[in-house]
Amino acid sequence: MGRWQPLRSDLPAEVVRLVRELRQYVDRCELNTETVAAKTGYSRSSWLRYLNGRRLPPWPAVAGLGRLAQADAEYLRVLWESAAHAWTPTGQTGGTGPATALRRPAVRAADPATSVTSVTGPAPEGKRRPRSKPTGPRAGVLSAVAAVCSLLAAILLARPWDTGADAGRPPDGVPAGAPGWPWPLRSAVDGAAAACRSAGCRGLDPYRERCDRDSVAVHRLRAYGRVLTLRYSPTCLASWAEVETPAGTVGLRITTNRGDEQVAARGGAYTAMVGSGPDAARATVVVAGHQLGVARYDSWIDAVTGSV
Structure with a gap:
């Protein structure tokens, strides 16, 4: 969009x-x-x-x-x-970015009013001048920064995420049967590539086969409060029909010029697939006594008489 x-x-x-x-x-x-x-x-x-x-x-x-x-x-x-x-x-929180949180802890510049007291000149003979110490809040700030740095160093050196302690065990709350972390991620195209192709998709659910992940809307028609869509997956080489707000519809189907046809149940939101490209397919549905239809370069609305 x-x-x-x-x-x-x-x-x-x-x-x-x-x-x-x-x-x-x-x-x-x-x-x-x-x-x-x-x-x-x-x-x-x-x-x-x-x-x-x-x-x-x-x-x-x-x-x-x-x-x-x-x-x-x-x-x-x-x-x-x-x-x-x-x-x-x-x-x-909308900061500089997720990847920067562990890169550099923020440390403010030293405040002259609370910085370490400088000592100049030699110490009196026979006496050792004591070391100057951080004063007031500055000591607390330095201690906190040192603690944070030590903790980060320990985490980075230990790299607990690389130890394999969680290998094979999914985190809490994932569905049963989910693979252990780290999970192999699939892109939309990868998901579709693992599904059916062309004639092998005939009669199959486009969403279960994941052919929807790279699908395109070939043509749409909006009428009577519904949206009829002819969809096509370039990876699966298959087409199907969809209707938005399927309640009250009947006869949602996709047909090809070779006689292949898939029909959704009454009130269904989409059909099974046909192994055809968009040039040879058309989608139709009946709503409010009219048949809505779309093809790649055409759309129509016809009055319906008799039963469907």
Whole structure:
């Protein structure tokens, strides 16, 4: 839809994957942030931050959007958990970036009023001049900084995330059967590439086969409060029909010029796939006594007489 802002270059790759996936869900469902907010229970301002990479969305918000898009919940949970592992508090508060939180602790310049007292000139004969000590709050600041640096050094040297202690064990809360951390992440194209292709997709669910992940809307028709869409996956080489707000519809189907046809159940939101490109397919649905139809370069509305 061309409305998304470019993501910050310092966002971790795992966060970028999650945000792009969520943006695709919003586009696929033709939603706006007000609708997403109303249907998920999270405010519009929160979704603007989530979808622009300024804050990590909580899992319930991600799951809610996934349900609207009929997404694979387990796959989505894997994306979210990996993004959560890569996220840092700096990214949540809109600082300089998630990756900078452990790079350099901020240390203020010394305040002349509380800096170490300088001593000049030789000590009196036979006496050792005592070492000067930090005064007042400065001593506390230096101690705190030293403690933080020591802790960070210990963490970086130990690298607990590389010890393999958590290998094979998913973090708490992931779905049963999820692989252990670190999870192999798949891009949208990778997900589609692992699915069926062409004639092998005939009669299969486009979302279960993940052919939707690179799909495009070939043509849309809006009428009678519905949106009929002819969709095509370049990776799966297959097409299917969809209708938004499927309640009250009947006869949602996709047909090809070779006689192949797939019909959704009454009130269904989408059909199974046909192994055909968009040039040879057309989608139709009946609503309010009219048949809506779309092909690649055409659309129509016809009155329906008799039963469908």
